[in-house]
Amino acid sequence: MKYTTERLTTPSVGGGYLLKDHGTDNLIGMYRDYDVFFAHLKSTNRLGALEDMLTLRPIEAWHEDYGCCLWWDSNKAAQEPMYVGSPLDTEWNENMKFFIEIPNPITEEEYENK
Numbered sequence: 001m002k003y004t005t006e007r008l009t010t011p012s013v014g015g016g017y018l019l020k021d022h023g024t025d026n027l028i029g030m031y032r033d034y035d036v037f038f039a040h041l042k043s044t045n046r047l048g049a050l051e052d053m054l055t056l057r058p059i060e061a062w063h064e065d066y067g068c069c070l071w072w073d074s075n076k077a078a079q080e081p082m083y084v085g086s087p088l089d090t091e092w093n094e095n096m097k098f099f100i101e102i103p104n105p106i107t108e109e110e111y112e113n114k
Contacts, residue, residue, distance in 0.1 A: 007055075009048035016041070017048025053101045062099055064088060071096035 009017040031037040062069065064086070071083040073095040083096050 007051050009051055016045045019044055053103055056098050059097050069099040069101055071099045
């Protein structure tokens with residue numbers, strides 16, 4: 001059985017993400033005020049970014065800007081052992097074919113505002 005991920009979000013046309021369940025619903029009308037809507041929008045965008053980060057991708061999608069990532073030799077993410085590093089490493093294992101970014105819970109914007 002292949003590793004697959006069921007996403008809760010989908011990228012929106014103008015940037016950011018939408019929850020799949022809400023699709024074309026009027027999200028502003030669903031909330032009592034703008035602050036609640038804005039909190040929903042912000043949390044949905046964070047969830048979408050996290051889903052992007054945790055989606056298993058093939059080696060062809062890797063770029064050196066990603067830096068060190070978590071790597072597996074098959075598309076079964078639960079399989080051991082994984083490798084931490086990049087294809088630019090001197091000890092790179094040629095069998096590693098799938099990766100995810102190393103999760104960072106703090107965005108650059110949040111880090112700069114602290």
